[in-house]
Amino acid sequence: MDRLKIERVGGVAGFGGPHLKSRGELAVSDLSSADQKTVESLFADPKKIPAARSGQADAFSYRITRGAQTIEVPEHAVPSTIKNSVKDVLE
Template sequence: MQRLVDIVIERIGGLGGFGLPGSHLESKGEVASTSLSPAVRARVDLLFATYGKGKAAPAKGADGFSYKISRTTVNGVEVITVPEAEVPAELRDSVTDRLK
């Protein structure tokens, strides 16, 4: 049985420059929204409502992280960028680091 993945999360920035152009480091995770608690799904919906109009929130501090969150809905793929402090732990915990 194939695992349903409809949320992709990428950590961007920080001292290592994760996910930035020219970086050899990638921090990425995938989560099925059906595996999240109702409270976390509601939090994700709120993040998309808040940041979904193309409003990217910068990371706090010079070496802070932002997270790019993509989700697939019936209307297509939606993408937002939010500061680390806004991301639910269940999504942050899905991210793993690897060399490209």
């Protein structure tokens, strides 16, 4: 379970349509120790994941999968290393 699969979802009216997907993959070991702790805390208690900030109805969120567990985290709570691993691809 050393790999994270990441998908960026949401945004302005589902920007990009059904053919544009924003995905990435990252080894947990590639994260700084601080980011590893952040990820661990998000997965340890998904009920404590911060809510989206008010006034950001069209903000992105990140669906992060580790093994069989998937969480959805608002953009402001995702470490930048994880956000930067996501690339847009046409399918």
